[in-house]
Amino acid sequence: MKQVLSLLLFAMISSAAYAGFPIGRGKYLIVPSYNLYQAKGYWKDDGTYVDYANGGRFSSHYFGLYGGVGLTENLDFIGNVNYTIQRKMETGLTEQNASLGDASFGLQYLLNSFDYYKFLTVSGSLIVPLYQNNPAKQPYTGFQQVGGEIKMSFSGTNRERLRNTYYDINAGVKQYFSPEGPTQLFFDALLGVPVDDMNKFTFAMSGVKSNSSQSIFNYGNLAAIRSFSYFRLTAGYGRKIDQNYQFFINIFTDISGKNTGKGAGGSISIVAKL
Numbered sequence: 554m555k556q557v558l559s560l561l562l563f564a565m566i567s568s569a570a571y572a573g574f575p576i577g578r579g580k581y582l583i584v585p586s587y588n589l590y591q592a593k594g595y596w597k598d599d600g601t602y603v604d605y606a607n608g609g610r611f612s613s614h615y616f617g618l619y620g621g622v623g624l625t626e627n628l629d630f631i632g633n634v635n636y637t638i639q640r641k642m643e644t645g646l647t648e649q650n651a652s653l654g655d656a657s658f659g660l661q662y663l664l665n666s667f668d669y670y671k672f673l674t675v676s677g678s679l680i681v682p683l684y685q686n687n688p689a690k691q692p693y694t695g696f697q698q699v700g701g702e703i704k705m706s707f708s709g710t711n712r713e714r715l716r717n718t719y720y721d722i723n724a725g726v727k728q729y730f731s732p733e734g735p736t737q738l739f740f741d742a743l744l745g746v747p748v749d750d751m752n753k754f755t756f757a758m759s760g761v762k763s764n765s766s767q768s769i770f771n772y773g774n775l776a777a778i779r780s781f782s783y784f785r786l787t788a789g790y791g792r793k794i795d796q797n798y799q800f801f802i803n804i805f806t807d808i809s810g811k812n813t814g815k816g817a818g819g820s821i822s823i824v825a826k827l
Contacts, residue, residue, distance in 0.1 A: 574672055574708050574721075575663045576623035576826070586822035588615040592807075592814030595772045596783075600811050603772075609643030611692070611775060611814055615654075627663040631676065632656070634683070639692045641773050648773070652694050653683035657702065671709035678702045680727070686777075693776045700729035719745040735765035735779040745791070755789040755803070770812050783810030799824040 576582050590613040594604040605611070617635040624630055638651040659678025666672055680700035686693045704725030711718045720743060727737040741759035748754065765779035789803035801824065806817040 575627065575661075575666075575674065576621050576629045578623045578626050580623045581825075581827045582619075582621040583825045583827070584617075584619040584822055586615075586617045586619070586820055588617065588818065588820040589613070590615070590816050590818040592775070592816035595775075595814045596810040596812065598768075598770060598780075598812050600809065602815060605643050605772070607644045609641075611773070611816075612640050612642075614638040621661070629661040630659075631661050631678070632658040637694060639694070639776070641692050643773065648691050650690050650692055650694060655695050655700075656681050656683050659702070661706075667709075670712055671707070674706045674708075676702075676704045676706070678704075680729070692774045695776050696729055696731075696735075696779070698729040698731045700727055702727045717747050719747075721745075733765050733767040733779060735763045735767075737761055737763040743787075751793045753791040753793075755787075755791060755801075757787040757789070758785065759787065760784045768812075772814070775814050778812055781810065781812035783813050784808045797826055 592605075592611045593609075594602055596602055615635055615637050617633060619631075619633045621629050621631040634656045635654040636652070637654045638649070640647060640649045642648075657678045657680050659676055661674055661676035664673045664675055678701065680702060682695060682697045682699065684694045684697065686695075686697045702725060704723055706721065706723045708721040709719065711720070722740075722742045724740040725738075727739065729735055739759070739761045741757060743755055743757040745753050745755045760783065762782045763778075763780060768780045770778055770780075785805055785807050787803055787805040789801055791802075792800045794800060801822045802819065803822075804817075804819040807813075807815050
C-alpha cells in the first residue's frame with residue numbers, strides 16, 4: 554500500500570465486509586489478518602506477461618492489525634499496522650526482507666445513514682513508514698515515504714431486491730509526499746450473499762492506478778515500482794461465530810496489469826466488534 558502495493562489493496566479487500574459501516578459510539582473494532590501473495594511472473598509496461606526465470610517467484614506474507622473505535626455516533630478513529638515478510642527467488646538465488654510496514658491512522662465520518670440500511674462515509678488517513686529501505690537488502694518493504702489517503706465509502710444492506718445481501722463500495726486517492734509521488738487512484742466493490750444466519754459468501758473486484766514521474770520497473774523489487782496498474786477479482790467465505798466475532802477466508806487472482814506482478818493468494822481474518 555504501503556507498502557507492498559498489491560498487498561495494500563489485498564488487505565482492503567479482506568476487510569471490505571466491515572470497512573464502510575460505522576462502528577458506533579464507545580464500540581471497538583479489531584481485525585487481525587494474515588495475507589499470502591505469490592507471483593510467478595509479471596506484466597511489463599505494455600501489458601505483456603513474462604514468467605520469472607527458472608521457475609522463480611515473488612512472495613509476501615502480510616500480518617496485519619486493523620482497528621477502530623467509535624468516538625461518536627458519526628465519527629470513528631481508525632488505524633492499521635502490519636508486519637511483512639517478502640521473498641524473491643530466481644535462478645537459485647533467494648533474497649528476503651522482513652520488517653514492519655506502513656502504518657496508517659485517521660478518522661472516518663458518517664455523512665448520511667439514509668434509511669438506516671445505507672451508509673455514506675468519508676475517511677482521511679496519514680500513512681507513516683515504520684521501516685528504512687536498505688539497497689543491500691531487497692525486496693523493499695515499500696516507498697519509505699509519508700503519505701495521505703482520502704476515501705469515500707458507500708455500504709448497505711438490500712431490503713427488497715437481492716434481499717439481505719450487502720455491499721461495500723470504496724473509491725479514493727493516495728498521495729505520497731515526495732517529488733516522484735506516486736499518486737494512486739483505487740477502488741473496490743464487494744457483494745456479500747448470506748446463505749443463512751451464520752454463513753455468507755463474498756465476491757469482490759478491485760483496481761489500482763499508480764502514477765509517478767519515476768517509471769523505473771524492477772520486477773524483482775515490486776514494492777519500489779511507482780508507476781503501475783492492475784485489476785483483481787476476489788471470492789470469500791464468512792462465518793459468524795457469535796454476535797461479536799466473524800471469521801473470513803478469501804482467495805484472489807490478478808486479471809490484468811502493467812508494470813506489476815501477476816499474483817494470486819489468499820487471506821484469513823477475524824472481525825471482532827466489541
